[in-house]
Amino acid sequence: MTDSIKIRRALMSVHDKSGLVDFARFLAGTGAEILSTGGSAKLLRDAGIPVTEVSDHTGFPEILDGRVKTLVPQIHGGLLGRRDDPKHVAQMAEHNIAPIDLLVSNLYPFEATVAKRASYEDTVEEIDIGGPALTRAAAKNHADVAVVTDAAQLAELRAEIESTGGTSLATRKRLAAAAFARTAAYDAAISAWFAQSLEQEFPPRLSMAGVLRQTLRYGENPHQRAAFYADGTHRPGIATATQVQGKELSFNNLNDTDAAFECVAEFDQPAIVIVKHANPCGVASGASMAEAWDLALRCDPVSAFGGIVAANRTLDAAAAERISAIFTEVVVAPDADEAARAIFARKKNLRLLLTGGLPDPASPGQIIRSVSGGFLAQSRDAGRVAEADLKVVTKRAPTPQEMADLLFAFRVCKHVKSNAIVYVKGGATVGIGAGQMSRVDSARIAAWKSAEAAKAAGLGAPLAHGSVVASDAFFPFADGLQAAAAAGATAVIQPGGSMRDNEVIAAADEAGLAMVLTGMRHFRH
Incomplete structure (x- = not known):
């Protein structure tokens, strides 16, 4: 040559x-x-x-x-x-x-x-x-x-x-x-x-392509190499975002930011999601972004330190002041006004990402995951339940406030690693149990977290007292539901479908809980 x-x-x-x-x-x-x-x-x-x-x-x-x-x-x-x-x-x-x-x-x-x-x-x-x-x-x-x-x-x-x-x-x-x-x-x-x-969701041959957006410092750990590619689908999120300020994003930053932004897009009212290690540790809606932040932070102020914050509205100065008051790795939102940007700019290392829009939780799409010798493909979890989809199976039906919180809790559950248990009160999470091998352990961990959060807030009773609880999959035994009742939950939302559904329903009736079944589960591995 x-x-x-x-x-x-x-x-x-x-x-x-x-x-x-x-x-x-x-x-x-x-x-x-x-x-x-x-x-x-x-x-x-x-x-x-x-x-x-x-x-x-x-x-x-x-x-x-x-x-x-x-x-x-x-x-x-x-x-x-x-x-x-x-x-x-x-x-x-x-x-x-x-x-x-x-x-x-x-x-x-x-x-x-x-x-x-x-x-x-x-x-x-x-x-x-x-x-x-x-x-x-x-x-x-x-x-x-x-x-x-x-x-x-x-x-x-x-x-x-x-x-x-x-x-x-x-x-x-x-x-x-x-x-x-x-x-x-x-x-x-x-x-x-x-x-x-041709409406071929899974064609005989699947080809994928991406455009290199960034070579990353390392992967999940320093000894791993990594890069970030955009797939050209233009779904609003980290691949379309403009980084306004802050140091270079890491592999874990990108992964966690995506999880937070997809979660916050689920909510119609002003909402904040705080994520740590790909799991929400605080989710809340409020009359303003500042109020939503306060409620989300109260759920788990310890885990929120060094976390990822996602908003579904333009961030203003009041919200920016509160968010920047603690160490935050990334803030992602559709936009931020000039006052908010100036406040965030005081934190030179904080990464501020603005996406210009929100992803549609109900839109179709595929999730790809590698396995040895190949990869798995599945449709995005676009499933959502409305009040009309729910089946009341206990003697007591939920009150209107309980029903609103149950629907909120189940949307959060969709974004928590399984086994997932989420306690919600007043449109805000008050306890989250994620990624446990036993569902009852998730229920107990979430209750413990709610008690610790109450102590941090100077409250006498755990935050979960008077809450509702959501489970991403059915309760295989009554013990998980009983743990939720002991934590102070008054109503339950879960998919149902266990061979012991009748035993679980009976336990709910005995505890005076209202319970609804969705017929839809939200495993997230």
Whole structure:
């Protein structure tokens, strides 16, 4: 392989024409011949840059409404012909095929067309054929050809040509790798669109693509390496957020921030979620963001230290003052007013992320998790229950306030690692038990946390007294419910479905509790 290749002939055919004129003018100034097509050729010609139309170069006109213009031997031979193979060189000369040393090509905006919800026919028309074919040909023959697939690469390539007179093999390899990654992502987007249009939730082959957003300092632990990729779905959240301030986000920061923001999006009223190690440790709604913060913090002020805070409304100065009063790793919200931003700015290490919107908890989507030798795919847990979905199974029905708190508690349960138990009173969590192997242990831990929080607040009785309790899955035995009753809960929401449901219902009646069944569970592992 030759290390440095001088650009004598370049083919430029792009949809995104950013930087094209300046680069083409530079290249023409070095004596390179510029080949181009359609709108790209017109742009360059209008800028006074010498350009040869591909149809003039090949002697074959564009046909089929432009669907066929570069899919000809004179172009692909010029890209694929090996300069170090005498047989290739002879055949290229025999068929009047001129070598092409550089391809500048980016693809029709298929992903953007899908995002605009264009018609089936219009979307099909945005499937680029010539662009990927050219790109793959040039990338395969990177020993002799450089390929640019992103306007951001033009400045780097120009700098190298100016300093060395050509393109280095290392650069061509790097550009080829980027080119194959781009065509792979493009094909993955087309495949996903077809699967969706055919209502194939789990197609026979599943392709995924991501764009590197950030190389992280390390993963969950310092000895692990990690990176953050965006999948292009534009779901509001950490992948779409702007980091206004603060130090670099870590793997655990990103994971916890996503958990917090997805949870807070569940609530219609102003709400705050505080997350620690991917589990909510305080969730509350209030008349204002400041009130919601106070109630969420009261649930577990110890765990909130060094936590992640998510809001579902624009943050104001009153909320910012309260949040920044304790050590907080990340604050994420749709927006923050100028006064709030100024307050957060006093905490230089606090990361402030603004997303511009909230994710829709009911929207479809997939969750992917790796396992040895493969990965698991499932639909996002978009399940929600309303009061009309609930079945009262005890002698006493919940009061209106208990019913509101039960629905709130069950929404929180959806975001707590199983086995999950959540106590709620007045639209705020007052005790959370997460991730235990035994459901009764989760109930007891949540009750203990509520007692500790009451002590911290200077209250005589545990916060869970007079609360309602939610369980993410059924109570397999009555002991978990009895532990909740002992903690002071007055009403229960749970999926039901245990062989011992009657025993659990009887225990609830004996304790004077109201209980409703959802018929839906929310395991979260």
